[in-house]
Amino acid sequence: xxxxxxxxxxxxxxxxxxxxxxxxxxxxxxxxxxxxxxxxxxxxxxxxxxxxxxxxxxxxxxxxxxxxxxxxxxxxxxxxxxxxxxxxxxxxxxxxxxxxxxxxxxxxxxxxxxxxxxxxxxxxxxxxxxxxxxxxxxxxxxxxxxxxxxxxxxxxxxxxxxxxxxxxxxxxxxxxxxxxxxxxxxxxxxxxxxxxxxxxxxxxxxxxxxxxxxxxxxxxxxxxxxxxxxxxxxxxxxxxxxxxxxxxxxxxxxxxxxxxxxxxxxxxxxxxxxxxxxxxxxxxxxxxxxxxxxxxxxxxxxxxxxxxxxxxxxxxxxxxxxxxxxxxxxxxxxxxxxxxxxxxxxxxxxxxxxxxxxxxxxxxxxxxxxxxxxxxxxxxxxxxxxxxxxxxxxxxxxxxxxxxxxxxxxxxxxxxxxxxxxxxxxxxxxxxxxxxxx
Amino acid sequence: xxxxxxxxxxxxxxxxxxxxxxxxxxxxxxxxxxxxxxxxxxxxxxxxxxxxxxxxxxxxxxxxxxxxxxxxxxxxxxxxxxxxxxxxxxxx
Numbered sequence: 122x123x124x125x126x127x128x129x130x131x132x133x134x135x136x137x138x139x140x141x142x143x144x145x146x147x148x149x150x151x152x153x154x155x156x157x158x159x160x161x162x163x164x165x166x167x168x169x170x171x172x173x174x175x176x177x178x179x180x181x182x183x184x185x186x187x188x189x190x191x192x193x194x195x196x197x198x199x200x201x202x203x204x205x206x207x208x209x210x211x212x213x214x215x216x217x218x219x220x221x222x223x224x225x226x227x228x229x230x231x232x233x234x235x236x237x238x239x240x241x242x243x244x245x246x247x248x249x250x251x252x253x254x255x256x257x258x259x260x261x262x263x264x265x266x267x268x269x270x271x272x273x274x275x276x277x278x279x280x281x282x283x284x285x286x287x288x289x290x291x292x293x294x295x296x297x298x299x300x301x302x303x304x305x306x307x308x309x310x311x312x313x314x315x316x317x318x319x320x321x322x323x324x325x326x327x328x329x330x331x332x333x334x335x336x337x338x339x340x341x342x343x344x345x346x347x348x349x350x351x352x353x354x355x356x357x358x359x360x361x362x363x364x365x366x367x368x369x370x371x372x373x374x375x376x377x378x379x380x381x382x383x384x385x386x387x388x389x390x391x392x393x394x395x396x397x398x399x400x401x402x403x404x405x406x407x408x409x410x411x412x413x414x415x416x417x418x419x420x421x422x423x424x425x426x427x428x429x430x431x432x433x434x435x436x437x438x439x440x441x442x443x444x445x446x447x448x449x450x451x452x453x454x455x456x457x458x459x460x461x462x463x464x465x466x467x468x469x470x471x472x473x474x475x476x477x478x479x480x481x482x483x484x485x486x487x488x489x490x491x492x493x494x495x496x497x498x499x500x501x502x503x504x505x506x507x508x509x510x511x512x513x514x515x516x517x518x519x520x521x522x523x524x525x526x527x528x529x530x531x532x533x534x535x536x537x538x539x540x541x542x543x544x545x546x547x548x549x550x551x552x553x554x555x556x557x558x559x
Numbered sequence: 560x561x562x563x564x565x566x567x568x569x570x571x572x573x574x575x576x577x578x579x580x581x582x583x584x585x586x587x588x589x590x591x592x593x594x595x596x597x598x599x600x601x602x603x604x605x606x607x608x609x610x611x612x613x614x615x616x617x618x619x620x621x622x623x624x625x626x627x628x629x630x631x632x633x634x635x636x637x638x639x640x641x642x643x644x645x646x647x648x649x650x651x
Contacts, residue, residue, distance in 0.1 A: 187632035323618040392603050395596075403577060410578070412647040417638035420648075425578060427648040433580035440580055442589060445570065447598065448577040461601040468611035504595045520614070 122179055123210070123223045130281035135204060138238070139227040141245040142205040146172045154200030156314060162246035162255040163294070165206040166213055168287035169193055172203075174553040176289045177211040177221035184414050184557055189456040190287025191316045191322065192256060192298050197541045199314040204252050208242030210442060211437045212406065213291045215239050216266050216509055219500050220439045227496070230272050230535050237270030239263040240301070244271040247301050254311050255301040255397030260292050261394050262488075262513025265525035269488035269537025272527045273309045274299045274554065279545050283312075284319035291501075292401035293324075295394070295517040298363075305526060305555040309334035312547065328545040336546040338555035339554045343376030345553060347540075348481035353384040354389045357490035364536040365487040368528040368557045375556050380481060384473040386466065387515050394468035394514035396450050396459045403447030409435060427540040442503060467518045474519045478543040483553050486512050488537030512539060526554040529548055565593050 124137070125144045135145055143165045150156065159415060161204025163169060166176045168186035170193075175181045197203070210220040218226040218241025228236040229249040236245040242258025244267030247255050257264040259277040276299045290296075300311035301491045316329025349369065354362055373379050409415055411431030417493070420430030436444070450459040490512055497507055516523040521541055528538035538557055542550040567572075568594065574581045581589070626641040630643050639646040 142576060149629065171588070185588075185634060186637050187628055320620065389603060389606050392600050393606075394605070407578075410647075411638060412645050414636035415638065422648070423651055424648040428578045429575075430579045432578055436579065440590065441574075441581070444577050444579060445573050445589065445627075449565070449573045449593075449597075450600075452576065459600060459603065462606050464607045466603060466606045468609040469606060471611065472609065503592055504599060507596070507599075 122182060123225045124443050135251050137251065138247045139229050139232065139249055140224050141208055141226050141251055143175050143177065143223045143242070144173055145205040146203070149198060149202040150197040150199065150201045150203070152200065154198065154474065155310060156196060157200030159201045159253045160204045161201040162205055162207040162243055162252035163193060164240050164243050164257050165209055166258060166289040167193055167205070167256060167559065168208065170191050172206060174206065174289070175223065177209040177439070178435065178440070179222045180409050180415050182222070182416070186287070188287065191284035191319045193287065194316050196256070196311070199252065205246070207240065207246055207255060208289040211440050212289065212402070213260055213263055214402070214439050214443050215238040216262065216506055217494065217499060218242060218267070219496065220437055222437060225496055228271055228397035228493055231493060231533060233495055234534065235270065235496055237267030237489070237493060240316070241246045241267045243301050244268050244273055244275065247271070247273045247303060253302070254307060255429045256315070257299055257301050258288060258296055259299050259517070260296040261398060261510050261517050262302060263535065265513050265523060265539060266490050266510070268301055268525040270493040270535060271333070272315040272530070272535030273301055273303055273319070274305050274524065274526050274558070275299060276308050276312055276524045276547070276549060277516060277522060278312060278316065279522045281324050282316050282329040282481060282522070282545070282547070284322040284325050286319055286321035290405040292398040293405070294401060295398060296491055305351050305524070305551060305558055306335055306338040309338050309551045314516040324439055329547070332547070334547055334551050337551040338501060339552060340556045341376070342553055342556040345483065347377050348373060348477055348483040348484045349379060350380040350387070350484050351381050351383050353486035357487045358492070359454045360531040361487050361492065361536050364531055365538055368538045369485065372553070372556055377553070377556070382484065383483065383523055384475050384477060386469040386473045389466040390470055390515040390518055391507060391511050392394055393463040393470070394510065394518055396463035399443045399447035400451050400460050401447070403493060404449065406440070406444055411435070429469065439503070470515050471519045474521060482549055484541040485544070486539050488512060492534040492536065516541055522550055524550045524554045528556045528557065542545065565597065566590055
């Protein structure tokens with residue numbers, strides 16, 4: 122499966138040394154608007170009218186949407202020019218962008234390392250200067266993880282702040298579209314553009330209507346209380362923690378008060394996240410049966426046999442793994458043991474966060490517990506990869522906003538600082554993050 | 560269940576439910592990986608029952624005809640169509 126690096130006129134437009142794009146294609150935005158003169162990379166799970174949208178999968182290699190996702194319409198109306206569709210883990214299932222059917226993306230900060238994922242192409246495009254801005258999606262950390270690994274800024278908004286209409290669904294109850302950029306202010310500006318209710322997505326709310334998040338990037342943290350989540354420090358590497366703590370010292374020097382908090386429920390967050398995400402995925406991905414879209418196979422037999430053949434051919438190993446585990450978790454006899462318990466754990470995580478925010482303004486942790494792994498190093502052990510998500514998935518379970526901002530580096534490898542806010546606390550985390558990057 | 564991890568046969572059964580063909584080598588590999596992953600999920604047993612109010616609200620709108628995709632647009636990605644319809648495999 123090869124990436125397409127020619128635009129609509131057949132021109133090679135971008136030096137895509139990191140395989141950040143599945144398809145290079147230009148869509149001009151409006152002449153005026155807050156994003157005029159800005160270029161943007163769009164994750165390849167977001168529908169673009171007339172430009173193929175593969176989701177990083179052979180299943181959708183030739184799929185060309187007949188309409189735009191709401192977020193795509195919004196960035197074009199705001200004046201941005203799309204330069205390409207960004208590479209990603211297949212169906213957003215992965216944390217390294219290595220499960221893409223179109224080849225792995227390299228980390229511009231360290232080309233022998235993964236860029237993180239699943240929005241690895243989006244983060245790499247921004248880090249390499251191929252685009253000023255990017256859109257990613259974050260189901261369990263898929264914006265914050267690659268932002269941290271590539272040394273850029275990424276925001277996961279409060280659930281329902283941004284429309285999911287036109288996004289290829291993976292786990293609906295967890296995922297949000299989020300911005301990536303080189304600065305907190307630019308990421309906040311892009312969030313201003315995409316936030317707000319959408320009649321085509323009934324889960325949207327008006328929390329982001331008439332927002333001015335960009336104005337919140339003023340670096341003023343005097344009197345802000347920051348609670349460090351000790352449970353998420355314990356599992357992180359020493360060098361990562363050291364870099365993270367230097368950014369806390371920085372915040373303290375600017376007038377913030379640093380305290381420690383512990384959330385007991387987080388011990389079960391990764392388990393709960395994967396049971397819920399895989400269960401939702403097994404249902405969502407049932408639509409890929411090769412009838413309305415998908416590869417044309419020579420399979421014989423009745424419809425069950427033909428669907429099973431198309432799905433064998435179109436899905437990669439990680440997608441199959443998650444569909445099967447999700448099917449198992451929802452099957453008779455196991456629903457109460459896995460799915461129902463995971464929902465209890467999710468409610469517990471929410472309660473723990475609510476209690477913590479009664480005491481502090483923002484919560485903080487390293488975004489990722491490790492530095493970016495080498496390409497090819499981690500793919501063979503799925504469970505180890507899942508555990509790498511320990512610091513990001515709690516935020517999705519609790520529907521909260523969070524930002525990853527560069528905290529520094531370990532021997533040249535970027536480390537991200539994650540700041541988590543209460544529901545609709547985007548301004549607070551943007552303000553705090555702008556003080557970290559100063 | 561930690562003492563009875565799924566075997567290749569059970570993986571094939573689940574793959575059948577999910578309509579995904581698997582060859583024997585894949586089923587063996589998945590069985591080994593699922594044993595690790597399901598063992599890790601076991602810890603959910605320790606989670607207490609939590610009373611929580613769902614954050615869901617009903618969202619209503621008037622039932623009015625709006626512009627939508629044309630039939631041609633809706634069919635443009637289908638491998639096979641006939642007389643303006645999707646064409647799928649026979650049901651039995």
